[in-house]
Amino acid sequence: MEDMKSKEEYLLEDGLVGDPAGVDQNSEGYKKLKQAIADRYNSYSEADKLNIKLDGIRYAIIDYLENDSVDIIAPGAFIKKCLEVSMINQKTFAHYISWNTGNLTKLLNGERKINADIAMILEATFPVSAATWMRLEDKNELVRTKQEKTRNYHQYSLKRLQQEAVKV
């Protein structure tokens, strides 16, 4: 009997979501939904609310890394957001990482790159791994190189390399 129930649940996992008639924003059900979400949010601690915002920044970083956008966003822009939602000013953060404010400003404005040391500090402070912070720099470097078009990369291939090897 238990197996039968599990099987039925398993089949319903891909059940439909949505109302073909659309959402009626004047309905009692929708008003109750809005109220339930507000009540739930208000029951959270300040730490929970901050974590939601920091998770949002983490997903924004991952989304940026995943998509093929050619509009470069410097890692510093994401650090700025982390500081803003945590209500930490730049001077305090500079002191915390033992940097002078001038160098921090350069990092936040994209004039200075993230290195492994600062990436490790950021990983320990915010919910974004050091590897992800480093990947941001790598992605931006690749986009810049593609945009600069200093070489025609399409001319390179394993076949051409093998042809060259035969000549040598």
Next chain:
Amino acid sequence: MEVLLLEIASQKLINAELMPAKISDMKGITDGWDFSWKKHFNLPNSKAFKIVLKSAPGIVQGLLLFQMLGKEEPYMAFLESAPHNKGKDKQFDFVAGCLISMACQLSFLEGKGHYEGFLSFQCMDEKVIKVYAGKYGAIRVDRTFMFIEPSVGKQLIEEYLFRKHIN
């Protein structure tokens, strides 16, 4: 975004791609699909997504229509697995899980104020409502409305979107 689907027959994880859908993708979405996707495709403030296998990019495995209600509220307007991924003979599992998780991620990216990270939606089937509550941690409000709160959405994102890729 790369995701993994479970092939039922082999019980192997298969590489798939979750990506924005275009209106041209809706041409083949007719026989066996419950929703009129072409009709709903252009809902205001909405984005459509599809899942396809890397090895068969022309075959849609499932569709999602994510909508912003007003400027603040993330809403999963429609979600449907392809006809071949429904019922006892379905070919791939995790289709709905990946699409719901994508909507959860969008609720973090686009939700504003106290709606950030909250994803709401409607289910019209009582049995499906129970499964969504049990399997995906959704909270039921009233008859058809449900929502997924941020901490649960985060778990779904980790499970379905950030699962370790093969190769």
